[in-house]
Amino acid sequence: MNNETIFALSSGHGKSGVAVIRISGTNLKYIFSKFINKKIFTPRHAYFANLKDASNYLIDQVICVYFEAPQSFTGEDIIEIHSHGAQAVIEKIFEHLQGLGMRMATPGEFSKRAFYNNKMDLADIDGLAALLDAQTDKQRQSALKSMIGTDSKQYDTWRNQMIEISAYAAAILDYSEDELPQNINKTIKEKTAKLYKEINDTISRYTAVRAIRSGFNITLAGAVNVGKSSLFNLMVGSSRAIVSDVPGTTRDVVSAQLDIDGYLVNLSDTAGIREATDTVEKMGIERTITEIENADLVLHVFEATEKTDKKPTEKELIVFNKLDLFKGKKSKEGIYISTKTDEGIDSLMKAIKDKIHDLTNDAESGIAVNTRTKALLTDAAEELKKALNAPDENYDIFSEHVRLAADNIGKILGTITAAEVMDATFSQLCLGK
């Protein structure tokens, strides 16, 4: 049977050094060979790969393993991608896989396929039942919470809006024009457009605010010669750099992607305060300010000998460099380091980790579901848009997209049942001869 290709995060949720993403489907050979950029390969062997997105940008350096059907967990072809465990990396890979036409697995779908293909033994399923339990309600709730804080009322509203739209669509499908209220066509389109806009707005806000897609932005700021560049290099060196374009050539800021404690970090050294070179001059100081504004965390670097009254905000750390040259009384507000002797670097890294943890605390509980939630919402919004774009009067096509949108919403917020739609249809509209 020709199944859709599905994927899911198989390793635990939350941060981890390495994440394992599993893909299951039929005929995955070609995709695997694209991943590892090799025509010939051996199943069950580990291949190192530069995983690139559709625009050929590097997503992550990964290990890929191919399991040929039926010798796999599900009995289908399986690809395992072992990537770095940062949320941003996982999310980008998911995005890439969706772009390739795959979809996020529903809870228990891998096991179900394994079961159908006689790959599952009883002990396995025993364990899975407990696991799947966790994958349903609790995680759905936590996904809801982490998505936009505690604003679950918003979700109830959406679900109700979706039911209402489905109800109107059902009425249009099933009653003749002369039995329907006037303006129902206009009303349903307005309702659909409204829900589409709300979901879409939230998705974009989520993306911007959570900083998960693009990683945590940490920016170094400070005067010239305080040792920002040295600190930058030290941090890059002490962490595992993923991508580095040091020395900066095409950008006006020097930046690097780091893996700090499982999180993807975009570290940048603001260039505006450096001696301006030709490119940077054009960008000007404003770019630096923007960089600092967009940062999730700013490291303000001062010389240890400097006196500063600056109190750090939630998203700031004050760093005093050149501790090796300093003998005076230390300020309580700052972290003292020496880029020359490495003294204090551990404390700084710990402080950074604490900040990251604080920032991600509420998004922590269910990253996979979280990503899944977002994917489903995106799909739902997409279907609503298609409904709105359906040819005039083609309410069968309109309703089909509404059905698919409701399916997606239902997978996050609890299945929208026919009974609920009927209830809404007949409580809101006076129908029937």
Place this chain on the structure above:
Amino acid sequence: MTEFDVIIIGGGHAGVEAAAAAARRGAKTLLLTQSKSDLGAMSCNPSIGGPGKSQMVAEIDALGGVIGRAADAAGIHFRTLNASHGAATQALRAQIDRSLYHDAIVKILSRYENLTIRFQKVEQLDLQEKTVNKKYRAKAIVLTTGTFLQGLVTRGAEKIPSGRLQDDGTYQDPDTNISGILKDAGFSLMRLKTGTPARIEKSSIDFSVCELQPGDNPHDWFSEPNPENNYSAVCYITHTNETTHRIIRENISNAPMYNGDIRGTGPRYCPSLEDKVMRFPEHTSHHVFLEPEGLFSDLIYPNGISTSFGADIQDKWIRTIPGLENAKIARYGYAIEYDAIDARVLNERLESKDIPGLFFAGQINGTSGYEEAAAQGIVAGANAAAFALNLETLNLDRTNAMIGVLIDDITTLGVDEPYRMFTSRAEYRLSLRSDNAIARLGDMAVKLGLITEEEYNKKYDLRAEKIKENDKFYAGYIQRNEREIASYRRDAAMKIPVNFDYKNLSGLTNELIEKLTATRPENIADLSRIPGITPAGIMVVLRKIKCGNN
């Protein structure tokens, strides 16, 4: 004792279709009903088709059924509803001349040589031994008793034990035996309610103040063009008004639905006028469709104002409606309550899970509507014949027929109001259109002996162009449907044994165990549609099934 293969009890739309299907499959069939006038009787609105229903009529026709052909012979006003919308929402609906329809049914049934029709009440019925009235015995029995089980007509304070008010103004007796027999056999019964409006004498209506609603010309046909039918009638539309609504509100304490006299659950999609007025106070007017009961009939069926008020109150408010000021009321509207079984005890062939060879179809299963009844009738009849003669069964599901959606809904989820088909109930509706019914079901119908190869070709050729056109238009959606269908089919193929024991399954709540034990879903697809089931629950059941198989 006269021996038959199949006995059908009830001669309404379900019974007629069941008898014809069993006979087409070669079963020696007996149809038992109270009187000849029962055959194809249209107790309520004189129309067939409409959204959701017309697709089923097309499917029944593809399976060689009679409703489409009879409607083509007796239709007097055909309209394609939502003609300006997409093909999948368009629906043919016809006003039917009730006596022509009855004649057409009688004529079609008379052609089946292996079908015997007897007019008598059921005094004795043994569900296990399959004997009726100590005179007839069969291998399979189909019960299609409509609204007759403990039927009770209510109109204001009047209560009349009856299964229906007949054309001649007399009340037909209800059945008072079968409910008890079913209860003794372990079936749990529920009380449902439906209603019908008054019938008004045509000559007393002033149509000049009403809006004319002509039929389509030329018009579409359910089965095939019928050259003998060149009848043409017209319908009219009028409206209720503030005065009508005021009278209803003032008298609401006398409405049996509101003062607690009627406890049965009525259908929300077909509300009585008192219901519309009370539930939607913001509406100051409701449509009333004045539909002819027949070409030469002097009766008009005022669609949209069904009621169970007493005759005196009906008199008052009906005459406030423009055109009906001097209305002579031939028969007053009424509500009727009747017993129905919980269809969750049936399998997808509409056969009892507990008593092999016992089938149910129509309103007794909690549905409403002629088309819904006929749809179940054909499935029950074809499968009763299969049971009796050991033939291949007729299995329709959500993926290949609207009829399959209906049967799956009522046997998996049960009903809490009379069930009517809606297009929107079908997930794969863009694939389950009227035009392509023959393409979906034709092969199956030929294989099962429900239609001949020749009939198949004729039906297909009539629609080939339309099918091609629509399949092309909906190609992208149909493809997606097919992917969804593939995964549904796989789940449906994973059968759950009839006697599967849900007790002591860790991971299922007691509430769910109770629900599953009552419902006994046939397969994993049905299981996953039961409200409250979790993926974990499905896995637990899967494990147990597999354990059993090993």
